[in-house]
Amino acid sequence: MHGHIWDRNTRQGSGLVYVFLLLGLVGAVGCLFALAKLTLEDRPRGCVGEAIACLVVCLLLTAILFPVFISAAFVRSKYECLSNIKALGQGLLIYESDNNDSLPKAARWRTDSATVPSTDKRRCQEAKHPWSYAMNRSLSAVLSTEISYVAKTILLFEADSEIKDVNGGAESLVLRHGDRGNVCLADGNASWYQPAGEHASRWTN
DSSP, rough: HHHHHHHHHHHHHHHHHHHHHHHHHHHOOOOOOOHHHHHTTTTTHHHHHHHHHHHHOOOOOOOOHHHHHHHHHHHHHHEEEHHHHHHHHHHHHHHHHHHBOOOGGGGGGGHTTSSSSGGSOOOOOTTTSSSEEEEEGGGOOOBBOOOOOTTTTTTEEEESSTTTTTTTTTGGGGOOTTBEEEETTSOOOEEEOTTTTTTTGGGGO
16 A cells, blocks of 8 residues: 555656756756857847856756656655565465465466466566566465464565566575665565565575
């Protein structure tokens, strides 16, 4: 729920910043043309000074808003990714309930759960390869009743692969959002994961 709210807000915020950034650039270009015209026509210094002041203001606004836009795009990407991996995790839990409480084999987790709508081809926009999420191989074909700490055990995590059914462990985790990566836990909740200081049991059943 919160992931979807943040995603909607960051989309709107980055869109507005983009509009203001574009307006600032257009204004700066307009001021340059006006300044060139005033200079060529040998207008009074006051007119030229006003044009220069307007140009400076437009450039300052552009310089201020550009890093804000970059930051908003980064936040948007992070929350979209979090929403994606949560939807995939919930899809696997639906598959689990329809499969005698057993998770799919890690080597076929996308293929076997393809009939579940939530497990369609979701991808992090920051990923370099087509498949950006992997299943924790230690939970391959495991029964839900066999998972000791569902709220602490990682089910899905961020990866980067050409292989559809990519799976692995901590060594395969990709940190695409600063020093953290998004994960989905075995209870269906998604969160940001920072490897430093985390206990290894989060990867093992």
